[in-house]
Amino acid sequence: MIGRMLHGIVACDPNGVIAVNGEIPWTLKEDVQMFKHLTAGNVVIMGRKTYESMNCEPLKNRYNIVLSHKKEGIVELISPWCIHCPDICSVIRKAQEIMELQRCGAWVIGGAEIYSLFLPYIESFYVTRVSEEYEGDVDIQETLDKMRDWKWNELFSFKNLATVYRVVRNNG
Numbered sequence: 001m002i003g004r005m006l007h008g009i010v011a012c013d014p015n016g017v018i019a020v021n022g023e024i025p026w027t028l029k030e031d032v033q034m035f036k037h038l039t040a041g042n043v044v045i046m047g048r049k050t051y052e053s054m055n056c057e058p059l060k061n062r063y064n065i066v067l068s069h070k071k072e073g074i075v076e077l078i079s080p081w082c083i084h085c086p087d088i089c090s091v092i093r094k095a096q097e098i099m100e101l102q103r104c105g106a107w108v109i110g111g112a113e114i115y116s117l118f119l120p121y122i123e124s125f126y127v128t129r130v131s132e133e134y135e136g137d138v139d140i141q142e143t144l145d146k147m148r149d150w151k152w153n154e155l156f157s158f159k160n161l162a163t164v165y166r167v168v169r170n171n172g
């Protein structure tokens with residue numbers, strides 16, 4: 001059993017917005033660097049829409065797992081660095097297998113559907129809250145509401161643009 005060994009990482013605006021028209025509405029170089037640094041060498045778990053938002057290009061130096069009910073459209077996922085899983089159980093099985101083999105961690109990297117789905121398996125989150133409000137069509141407000149009683153530790157700020165929190169589940 002994987003327990004709660006997954007980590008989450010997300011950037012959102014004050015209203016929980018994470019995307020508009022298939023893209024993240026802001027550019028924050030420091031946040032991208034932090035994302036790369038934390039997830040490098042690890043498993044990254046994402047939904048089909050997030051994978052498509054990356055032009056169907058797996059993230060380098062990471063073991064990419066893409067969740068989708070259907071295989072059509074992502075048949076190019078044949079590299080050992082990027083695999084398709086059709087359900088949450090197979091994602092968890094595969095992630096655990098890679099984590100044990102490679103002695104690495106696993107990060108849930110979005111989008112909103114996937115954060116919500118995997119929340120019960122997530123031990124801690126890195127949440128970057130950008131200061132400005134954005135128009136959006138995807139948000140994680142529901143997931144953030146469920147994390148209200150988690151421990152929110154402010155780590156640092158990117159100037160006045162964003163604040164990064166490490167958010168840890170209460171009572172494990």
Ligand SMILES: NC(=O)c1ccc[n+]([C@@H]2O[C@H](COP(=O)([O-])OP(=O)(O)OC[C@H]3O[C@@H](n4cnc5c(N)ncnc54)[C@H](OP(=O)(O)O)[C@@H]3O)[C@@H](O)[C@H]2O)c1
Pocket residue numbers: 009010011012017018019020021022023024046047048049050051053067068069070085086087088109110111112113114115117138
């Ligand atoms: N700001 C951030 O930090 C951040 C991070 C990541 C992503 N994003 C943005 O978020 C947006 C996408 O988020 P989203 O919530 O719309 O989509 P998503 O979570 O990336 O993907 C949703 C898809 O995942 C698959 N899926 C969901 N539950 C499943 C289940 N139980 N079993 C099998 N497959 C399942 C389905 O694919 P099928 O329809 O193929 O079955 C579903 O359409 C993108 O625009 C991206 O840029 C932002």
